[in-house]
Amino acid sequence: MDKKPSVWSSNRFWRRSATWVTGVSAVLLIFLTMDSMSQMTMGTAKDIENKVAKRIPSPVVINYKIDYQLNRKRGHEVPIIGGMDANGNSKYEEKEKFFGRDDYSEKEASELIHKGKLTIQAKNCMDCHTLLGNGAYYAPDLTKAWLDPTWNTLAAAYGGKEYAIAAFLQNPPAMAMHERKMPNLGITKDEAKAVVAYLKFMAAIDTNGFPRNFGKIKGAVDARK
Amino acid sequence: MQGSRLYEGQKLALKYFFVAVVLFGAQLLFGLLAAIQFLYPDFLFGVLDFSINRIVHINALVVWLLYAMIGAVYWLLPDEAGIEVVGVKLANLAFYILTAAVAVVVLVYLFIQVGPGKESTIWFITEGREYIEAPRWADIGIVAVVLVFLYNVYATVMKGKHTGILVVLMADLIALAGLYLAGMFYTDNIAIDQFWWWWVVHLWVEATWEVYVAAVGGYILIKTLNANRKVVEMWLWIEVAMMFGSGILGLGHHYFWIGTPEYWWEIGALFSALEPVPLVGLFVHVLYDWGKERGKGNTIKNVPAFAWLTVETFGNFLGAGVWGFMHTLPQINLYTHGTQWPAAHGHLAFFGAYVAIMISAIYLGIQGKAGLKELKMTKAGWWAITLITVGVLLMTVALTISAYVQTMVERGMYGATWEGFFVAQADVWFTQGMGWRLFSGLMVIAGYGFLVYDLLTCDKKQPAEVYEEEAAAATA
């Protein structure tokens, strides 16, 4: 059929191309990963003192007030730690009591975060909920759960929303808010405190504006009430 | 007597296929329980909670596909290389160890379920990370078994023939095995945790597994259609270039919202948008070969295997390609991430890309075991492929409708709060979608029943001319 051999139907050409494409993609991925890793390592208490923004802040953020506000420069919402300045950046000043304290040392806070993360894995949270949007779709997303308006309505009765969340976690069916209940997973008091600390810490992670308009669309929500 | 023509490696492949089909049944059963819980949340509450059913549902899926994938390699390896699998005794031992380990892991999932928030839980009960919940001890076991598997493949190919299909498989399998290591560590930093977790999940499902499928698909084309090997291998290299070219950096579409830098938006969007291209190529290629061989008057040597391969190319393009592209751009993904969208996409993509081709490979094994030159489609086989395919398509459409509601109500109207979540979940459009999903799930399970029956009996239920040809060949 074809007299002149064509490079386009040559196995050698495609084999070399495949090798090149795979190799260079892998190398690019490694460089990108190294850059991302350097930006994603957890910040330190020093960073917070020096007001250095980190994508994943130090666990001591549990001592501060956390918020989630639109940043004009970034074009989406960002976590606000310890109050917002005129440019829409974190001030790292306003503190907030967490289980009665706002002076957790870096070591204490890290231990809480460690236990919280282990508990989140040990109880298979991710197989009903999503965390940073990944997981299962049977229960609400937990990325900004710390900031959810639901807890503000319960905070007063429990002496603070951290107490309300901790009480819920220790016996969810007793505080069930919907027909689809969370089961009792045997979470202890210490584990519950640690998980709440993790939720507060996670709310301070910069997720590039996910979820969008979190708890902000008052008109639409209130219109139904 | 008939089995004696098989290589030892192929006999091992049949064992892998057997366990794969059993686990496929477990996957469907626990998927059914989870689907019921979406509609009736009190069903099995406190006994087998949704989280446990879902763990078994998705882990059984991953494990049965891996079993079938390993099985298919053991099936084609001696055939392609032209020699017995090197170290096949060790391979048999590895099979029993792996199967025992899988059984223990599943029993622990079902009966122990959760542990205290300590390192020991991560090591012995669950890692609590979607898809790779298997505790750390099992991870190490899996790595050991995979090393045996890699040794079998490499040693056999070194000694035997090096076909293009085998070369691609060798390179791909080492990447596939190596990537598993990226998921075997613990960190308090959930962003970094998920960053590496996606190295396993994405680079398996959207890169190395896809290339694996292309290689095995090429082998099935040669076996069922007598397709020209040189053409098949050329397409294989084209697909490798395009799959790895788009799939490796396409990883970026999982790095939009997990604490990663903003530049991943761009990388993820465009590279992953190109991921469907090789899938179209695969589809066109199979149909083209089919038409060409039919034009020459050649028959298909294994009709069920070829039919499932066609479902594979179609389902892969539609499920992984179209449904994936629908929500891969960050502007859209901001609202669809963490809703039923990925569930709709995931069901059709896993089915189309992997389930269908592994069933196809299992039919090749059935044909080889029976020693038949041709395998025709039986009535039960026809019911199996129809019920399963239509069931999964219907399920995908149902989940997509639910996903629209969730995105619109929870994300658009309510700004992703808990209240918004439950309002969306209670919306009648959402619950109806879940109802149709349950119905389609029952269809798939009925199809699975036909499939198992057909796999066990199809070699004895062939039309008369198949046996006549066999007899004629035997006397000639």
Next chain:
Amino acid sequence: MFEPCTDVVCSFWSILNQGPMTLTITLHTLIVLPMVWIYFDEKKKMERGDIPQE
């Protein structure tokens, strides 16, 4: 012409990220362009008859 980067940290990659598609087009070019060279290299070898029959 050049926009200052808006990300938290301005690294090499975020500076290349100048609005829609600049970074991704750069990466695609880097990957695809050498294939042109491979093409002409193969063509040259083919015309010289260096390629053994497979």
